Amino acid sequence: xxxxxxxxxxxxxxxxxxxxxxxxxxxxxxxxxxxxxxxxxxxxxxxxxxxxxxxxxxxxxxxxxxxxxxxxxxxxxxxxxxxxxxxxxxxxxxxxxxxxxxxxxxxxxxxxxxxxxxxxxxxxxxxxxxxxxxxxxxxxxxxxxxxxxxxxxxxxxxxxxxxxxxxxxxxxxxxxxxxxxxxxxxxxxxxxxxxxxxxxxxxxxxx
Amino acid sequence: xxxxxxxxxxxxxxxxxxxxxxxxxxxxxxxxxxxxxxxxxxxxxxxxxxxxxxxxxxxxxxxxxxxxxxxxxxxxxxxxxxxxxxxxxxxxxxxxxxxxxxxxxxxxxxxxxxxxxxxxxxxxxxxxxxxxxxxxxxxxxxxxxxxxxxxxxxxxxxxxxxxxxxxxxxxxxxxxxxxxxxxxxxxxxxxxxxxxxxxxxxxxxxxxxxxxxxxxxxxxxxxxx
Numbered sequence: 001x002x003x004x005x006x007x008x009x010x011x012x013x014x015x016x017x018x019x020x021x022x023x024x025x026x027x028x029x030x031x032x033x034x035x036x037x038x039x040x041x042x043x044x045x046x047x048x049x050x051x052x053x054x055x056x057x058x059x060x061x062x063x064x065x066x067x068x069x070x071x072x073x074x075x076x077x078x079x080x081x082x083x084x085x086x087x088x089x090x091x092x093x094x095x096x097x098x099x100x101x102x103x104x105x106x107x108x109x110x111x112x113x114x115x116x117x118x119x120x121x122x123x124x125x126x127x128x129x130x131x132x133x134x135x136x137x138x139x140x141x142x143x144x145x146x147x148x149x150x151x152x153x154x155x156x157x158x159x160x161x162x163x164x165x166x167x168x169x170x171x172x173x174x175x176x177x178x179x180x181x182x183x184x185x186x187x188x189x190x191x192x193x194x195x196x197x198x199x200x201x202x203x204x205x206x207x
Numbered sequence: 208x209x210x211x212x213x214x215x216x217x218x219x220x221x222x223x224x225x226x227x228x229x230x231x232x233x234x235x236x237x238x239x240x241x242x243x244x245x246x247x248x249x250x251x252x253x254x255x256x257x258x259x260x261x262x263x264x265x266x267x268x269x270x271x272x273x274x275x276x277x278x279x280x281x282x283x284x285x286x287x288x289x290x291x292x293x294x295x296x297x298x299x300x301x302x303x304x305x306x307x308x309x310x311x312x313x314x315x316x317x318x319x320x321x322x323x324x325x326x327x328x329x330x331x332x333x334x335x336x337x338x339x340x341x342x343x344x345x346x347x348x349x350x351x352x353x354x355x356x357x358x359x360x361x362x363x364x365x366x367x368x369x370x371x372x373x374x375x376x377x378x379x380x381x382x383x384x385x386x387x388x389x390x391x392x393x394x395x396x397x398x399x400x401x402x403x404x405x406x407x408x409x410x411x412x413x414x415x416x417x418x419x420x421x422x423x424x425x426x427x428x429x430x431x432x
Contacts, residue, residue, distance in 0.1 A: 007273075035294060042296065
């Protein structure tokens with residue numbers, strides 16, 4: 001049959017579109033099946049990296065499996081718990097503050113005694129060269145949180161200098177460090193509020 | 208019918224360059240070229256998609272009715288981009304973290320649909336593949352040039368973090384052009400993209416005009432020698 005004549009027919013065109021939709025979605029389904037284990041592994045590796053960065057201490061369990069979901073400062077927070085033996089020695093969770101150009105998301109690790117083990121910003125859209133000093137690759141600023149806890153400095157001093165607190169801001173960028181400081185303070189308050197549950201070895205998700 | 212591959216290559220790389228002559232694909236161009244490395248990565252990913260899409264579109268060009276060609280092309284291109292996106296995420300995850308946001312942008316890169324429509328749908332598979340490759344390389348060159356200018360002026364480095372893109376063996380590409388440079392923020396931010404693109408475009412115009420003038424002079428006064 002003549003292809004030229006066939007191409008003008010409505011049924012041919014409909015069948016052609018249908019065939020392409022079928023072929024391409026088949027290809028995508030196949031590719032998704034092939035790549036999904038590798039993608040999951042990579043995502044898990046990312047999570048593990050961000051967890052270990054804020055957790056310098058020693059622990060012997062798989063953090064990503066030992067989780068608790070609790071209502072936090074902004075919605076439900078997934079808390080990862082580090083154990084040594086059976087005792088919970090530290091917890092890691094995400095906090096989020098509003099920066100200059102969108103949310104600034106950080107991971108923070110808090111020890112059993114309430115001291116901050118480490119804070120790392122994991123995603124932000126702040127101005128390069130001004131606000132991005134919150135990244136450890138650019139500046140040491142983020143390490144100022146290490147060892148701090150609620151009450152040390154006192155609650156009203158847990159802020160950037162411009163707000164009467166103890167944490168430096170950057171020249172030309174106050175909003176970004178303020179977002180991080182306030183979200184970390186929120187995280188510590190969350191820890192204080194939920195301490196009993198967070199550190200209770202018996203409490204487990206799904207039990 | 209013989210095909211002039213030299214012509215196709217010159218078109219793709221210079222005369223009809225996607226960015227500098229056709230002025231297409233300016234959205235990804237301006238968005239990713241904060242560093243030369245980002246430009247290179249985006250350019251190479253686009254080249255891959257463009258070449259394969261040209262081959263596929265050319266192979267099916269006799270089957271596709273003109274009336275429904277655009278939806279068919281769009282579906283094919285979108286599928287290709289999604290495949291590249293998944294493959295990068297799965298097997299080159301470090302690079303995906305740098306470029307991931309931009310890969311999805313390739314699907315809206317009008318240069319790809321443009322080449323499908325204006326070249327691949329009218330030409331045989333081999334010339335279409337060459338056209339896709341050359342257009343892609345021209346696009347890559349434009350992005351690297353723009354990224355290089357912005358990176359040198361903006362942060363004083365060139366090809367920073369190239370090892371993430373190309374592997375450790377390419378770490379030698381990472382150069383500090385201006386040591387102790389404090390950086391010039393404007394060039395990294397979007398306005399710097401527009402400024403640098405404007406100057407590069409002007410530069411290409413000057414070069415092209417000199418070339419035509421020289422050619423005209425050679426015709427007017429035949430060589431004395």
